[in-house]
Amino acid sequence: MEVSRxxxxxxxxIGGAGVSVFGFSLAPVYAQTQGxxxxxxxxxxxxxxxxxxxxxxxxxxxxxxxxxxxxxxxxVEGDPDHPINRGTLCPxxxxxxxxxxxxxxxxxxxxxxxxxxxxDDISWEDAVSEIARWTKKTRDxxxxxxxxxxxxxxxxxTIGWIGGCTDTNELNFLAxxxxxxLGVCYxxxxxxx
Amino acid sequence: xxDWWDKQIQRADQLASQANGSKExxxxxxxxxxxxxxxxxxxxxxxxxxxxxxxxxDLAVLKNALPCFLKVVEKYGPASLAAExxxxxxxxxxxxAERLISYWRSGSDIQFFEKAFLQxxxxxxxxxxxxxxxxxxxxxxxxxxxxxxxxxxxxxxxxETTAESGNRDLICGTCLSSWEFRRVxxxxxxxxxPSKLGYFHSPKFDHVRIEACDTCRHYIKGVDLTRxxxxxxxxxxxxxxxxxLWAREHGYTKxxxxxxxx
Numbered sequence: 493m494e495v496s497r498x499x500x501x502x503x504x505x506i507g508g509a510g511v512s513v514f515g516f517s518l519a520p521v522y523a524q525t526q527g528x529x530x531x532x533x534x535x536x537x538x539x540x541x542x543x544x545x546x547x548x549x550x551x552x553x554x555x556x557x558x559x560x561x562x563x564x565x566x567x568v569e570g571d572p573d574h575p576i577n578r579g580t581l582c583p584x585x586x587x588x589x590x591x592x593x594x595x596x597x598x599x600x601x602x603x604x605x606x607x608x609x610x611x612d613d614i615s616w617e618d619a620v621s622e623i624a625r626w627t628k629k630t631r632d633x634x635x636x637x638x639x640x641x642x643x644x645x646x647x648x649x650t651i652g653w654i655g656g657c658t659d660t661n662e663l664n665f666l667a668x669x670x671x672x673x674l675g676v677c678y679x680x681x682x683x684x685x
Numbered sequence: 686x687x688d689w690w691d692k693q694i695q696r697a698d699q700l701a702s703q704a705n706g707s708k709e710x711x712x713x714x715x716x717x718x719x720x721x722x723x724x725x726x727x728x729x730x731x732x733x734x735x736x737x738x739x740x741x742x743d744l745a746v747l748k749n750a751l752p753c754f755l756k757v758v759e760k761y762g763p764a765s766l767a768a769e770x771x772x773x774x775x776x777x778x779x780x781x782a783e784r785l786i787s788y789w790r791s792g793s794d795i796q797f798f799e800k801a802f803l804q805x806x807x808x809x810x811x812x813x814x815x816x817x818x819x820x821x822x823x824x825x826x827x828x829x830x831x832x833x834x835x836x837x838x839x840x841x842x843x844x845e846t847t848a849e850s851g852n853r854d855l856i857c858g859t860c861l862s863s864w865e866f867r868r869v870x871x872x873x874x875x876x877x878x879p880s881k882l883g884y885f886h887s888p889k890f891d892h893v894r895i896e897a898c899d900t901c902r903h904y905i906k907g908v909d910l911t912r913x914x915x916x917x918x919x920x921x922x923x924x925x926x927x928x929x930l931w932a933r934e935h936g937y938t939k940x941x942x943x944x945x946x947x
Contacts, residue, residue: 513946514797515765516710518930521947524706525927525934528887535869536879550850550868557880569850573867579848586849 532556537571539658540585544682546657547585548574565592627651631674648675655681690722696917700924707926710945713761714923717801717944720757724750725805738815740789744782747806751781754802766797773798789820794858794942801944807832807860827872834859835941836872839896839907840918851911856918858941871898872905873940892916893925897937904937923947
């Protein structure tokens with residue numbers, strides 16, 4: 493009878509304290525297994541958010557995917573397979589873990605009102621509405637349709653846009669379309685990825 | 686090179702003297718490595734002979750090393766391997782040659798004698814520049830580009846002098862050579878989704894981990910040489926046998942069994 497590899501391996505490891513495929517007693521190995529504390533981590537490839545070099549990073553997250561646990565970032569390292577940095581990171585990038593796991597990290601939008609000495613929390617909905625209102629107000633007041641010589645220029649010099657290096661092609665496409673349609677001249681996407 | 690074998694033997698002896706549950710496995714493996722080194726040295730020192738890569742013709746020289754190898758297994762191996770070694774030493778050359786050639790064409794990791802005996806030959810092939818013939822070599826990156834074997838163990842090693850993170854290489858279970866492989870990818874099915882790839886680690890084996898895939902339910906062990914630079918991946922992998930049992934209890938199957946059958 494032909495015995496498959498799978499069957500062969502299974503039949504040699506019954507009840508944990510069996511023998512190896514080649515006949516070694518695994519009882520002492522099994523005894524050691526019982527005392528092991530084993531944790532699961534996940535490795536996720538990502539991009540460092542700091543500068544436009546866009547180094548590849550691997551983020552190590554601790555957590556066994558159980559529903560009652562929150563995954564926690566435990567380590568960030570350079571991605572050795574990434575063509576830009578090949579595993580290296582600058583000191584700032586090497587400290588990314590402290591940026592992610594940080595009590596002072598902003599998790600919601602905030603606004604600092606004119607004349608105020610502090611930042612107030614604001615909902616995403618209110619933040620988007622307010623940005624839209626201020627954008628329209630600024631554009632209505634400062635849009636230049638023709639220059640002093642009468643040439644049509646359709647430009648807006650009082651709003652600028654700075655993207656982040658982790659922005660995707662899709663986001664940058666929309667940003668360019670939106671900003672150019674508003675007439676924004678001062679525009680930088682950091683599109684290096 | 687003989688140095689390579691010496692390093693493996695030294696590491697196996699060292700770990701066997703410290704080992705807890707894996708002592709018996711490492712003690713045997715150290716003796717097996719010595720026998721394999723003898724085969725390798727014999728092949729290298731054979732005058733006016735270089736391997737062709739065709740096992741059928743190279744067997745004429747290789748078969749002379751078999752009796753000593755079988756004696757070592759008979760002396761140090763567990764009862765079942767010792768009995769098989771005894772039986773093989775009484776088998777005629779044609780039957781032995783047929784077994785080896787059959788393994789050569791489509792081998793399996795549960796064929797202990799064929800795999801262990803041909804490893805030093807294949808390692809000498811790698812170093813002598815001859816290519817193995819009569820074996821199927823898949824273009825897939827997950828198989829050894831030299832002999833087409835499955836990966837036995839992975840290891841992380843700094844290749845960029847200023848990098849702290851390690852590049853990943855896989856070691857072939859058949860010829861023991863290594864090749865580059867991407868970090869966050871399953872070595873069995875090529876899965877790349879992070880949520881499907883689990884890395885299991887125990888403080889007891891700080892530089893060894895299980896690299897498992899929830900898609901194909903296979904795993905390979907990884908040895909981190911950026912943590913313990915003097916580790917020998919194929920030996921340290923055996924020392925961490927408790928991790929294998931843990932992985933099997935959790936439903937994972939090893940891509941390639943090692944020479945102690947774990």
